[in-house]
Amino acid sequence: MKCPFCGDIGDKVVDSRESREGDVIRRRRQCLNDQCKKRFTSYERIEEIPYMVVKKDGTRERFERSKLVAGVLKACEKRPIKPANIDEIADRAEQILNDRPEREITGRELGAHVMSELKKLDQVAYVRFASVYRDFRDVDDFAHEVRALKGHKE
Numbered sequence: 807m808k809c810p811f812c813g814d815i816g817d818k819v820v821d822s823r824e825s826r827e828g829d830v831i832r833r834r835r836q837c838l839n840d841q842c843k844k845r846f847t848s849y850e851r852i853e854e855i856p857y858m859v860v861k862k863d864g865t866r867e868r869f870e871r872s873k874l875v876a877g878v879l880k881a882c883e884k885r886p887i888k889p890a891n892i893d894e895i896a897d898r899a900e901q902i903l904n905d906r907p908e909r910e911i912t913g914r915e916l917g918a919h920v921m922s923e924l925k926k927l928d929q930v931a932y933v934r935f936a937s938v939y940r941d942f943r944d945v946d947d948f949a950h951e952v953r954a955l956k957g958h959k960e
């Protein structure tokens with residue numbers, strides 16, 4: 807499986823776990839590239855019913871974990887956040903979807919989930935993510951949010 811960090815193909819499975827319902831097998835993998843050696847997660851589903859994200863205009867697109875992770879990674883650039891933390895954010899997002907019989911989530915809810923997780927982890931990453939995913943009406947809104955964060959810290 808292609809390593810999401812260095813793009814190498816070649817990994818070993820370090821842990822496999824079946825979900826409670828037995829429909830998803832989660833595998834922790836480790837990249838075999840000596841310079842990388844990072845761990846990532848793959849999912850194997852017996853039944854390929856995708857999770858969906860409902861967009862603002864009501865259209866739906868397939869939920870893609872890699873897309874979520876890419877967005878979070880971008881917000882976390884040069885911040886002291888472990889890849890494992892990002893993995894956990896994605897895990898919990900999938901858990902939310904997994905618990906829903908309708909198997910879908912609105913883009914807004916998904917964004918709110920990531921924002922609340924980042925808020926606990928790192929304020930800078932939170933503001934970065936929020937600036938992209940929340941609909942800040944104008945620059946004043948954004949400045950207000952930043953001030954609110956600063957006030958929160960003191």
Ligand SMILES: [Zn+2]
Nearest residue numbers: 809812837842
């Ligand atoms: Zn790698």
